[in-house]
Amino acid sequence: MAGFLANVTVAVHIFALLFIGFGGFLAWRWPKVIFVHVFFAAWGVLVNVFPWPCPLTAAENYFRHLQGLGDLPGGFNAYYLYDTVFSRSSLPFVVVIAMATVIISYVGAYQRWRHRHQDGDAPAHRVSMG
Numbered sequence: 001m002a003g004f005l006a007n008v009t010v011a012v013h014i015f016a017l018l019f020i021g022f023g024g025f026l027a028w029r030w031p032k033v034i035f036v037h038v039f040f041a042a043w044g045v046l047v048n049v050f051p052w053p054c055p056l057t058a059a060e061n062y063f064r065h066l067q068g069l070g071d072l073p074g075g076f077n078a079y080y081l082y083d084t085v086f087s088r089s090s091l092p093f094v095v096v097i098a099m100a101t102v103i104i105s106y107v108g109a110y111q112r113w114r115h116r117h118q119d120g121d122a123p124a125h126r127v128s129m130g
Contacts (some may be wrong), residue, residue, distance in 0.1 A: 002063045002064075002067045003067055005063045006060050006063035006064055007064060008062040009056060009059045010060060012054040012056060013057070013076055017041055019037070019096055020037075020040050020043075020044040020102075022101065022105070023037040023040060023105075024041075024104075024105025024106050024109055025108070025109075027105070028105070028109055028112050029111070031109065031113050034109055036108070038070070041102060048077070054075075057072060057075055059103065060076070073074035077129050082095060
């Protein structure tokens with residue numbers, strides 16, 4: 001059971017990372033998602049920039065210990081991402097791309113939010129006669 005729970009934790013961790021990277025785009029459709037995304041993005045920065053423990057890594061380590069295994073060597077990112085998904089040498093480039101992706105998603109979410117509020121008094125369906 002501990003192995004299954006460790007695998008579920010890995011899957012949740014991967015989905016959390018995907019949400020941190022791309023969740024801002026969900027706010028284009030569902031604007032209130034941006035508040036959850038800001039929390040996740042801030043948490044992602046905290047656990048990667050400062051020596052702040054990630055609860056998902058701690059949970060996986062707990063389930064690994066139940067199996068008689070040790071902690072993830074180097075943490076989640078080092079174990080699952082570095083030199084597997086991308087090389088360590090490309091990490092600065094990956095960080096810039098990730099930051100640009102989040103910024104683009106926020107700018108788009110803001111533009112769509114602003115457009116909705118500017119057109120709030122407009123009719124639901126516009127007809128063009130031209």
